[in-house]
Amino acid sequence: AQSVTQLGSHVSVSEGALVLLRCNYSSSVPPYLFWYVQYPNQGLQLLLKYTSAATLVKGINGFEAEFKKSETSFHLTKPSAHMSDAAEYFCAVTHLNNDMRFGAGTRLTVKP
């Protein structure tokens, strides 16, 4: 069975600071990994995805994530936080013919 664990249900950063949201996965086969963002009262929007190509994946809004097989991690980063980045972020995992499983989510707060 596949699963993801997001470390830290709440992360707070100052505007302009580095954003680091942690995600570790468990999968018996090579996974496909995703990060989604959810703004208040909206659905989930795909930020980026890893599908066994380049291990460093660039997404929208300046976010990127690196797949590290040795650490079973897929952490999300952004060099400089913006106020508009405040949202809930979800890491997710799937594989061929399987449904997508989501982590519990990390709420990002950006302080002025």
Add this chain to the structure above:
Amino acid sequence: DSGVTQTPKHLITATGQRVTLRCSPRSGDLSVYWYQQSLDQGLQFLIQYYNGEERAKGNILERFSAQQFPDLHSELNLSSLELGDSALYFCASSRDHYGYTFGSGTRLTVV
């Protein structure tokens, strides 16, 4: 607009009632997924349909059922509603395994 349409956006109903949530997938997407999002349970996978057939089942209660029609739209039926069923219900669609597109959800409130 993600291309996945969910109706209604909000629904308030009483305990014991039955409701139907509707989802129209993005054009060309054959798979439809239903998720329930609540504060205490997070995002829970309920069920998947692929081209009209049930493909996978998650934590879906027996009081809940779903189907996908020939035009690929899907309906999630929730019956004998309880207060604990209050949640956001999301539909997502995909045409491959490389990411889902989510609708904006239906907020169900059971009173």
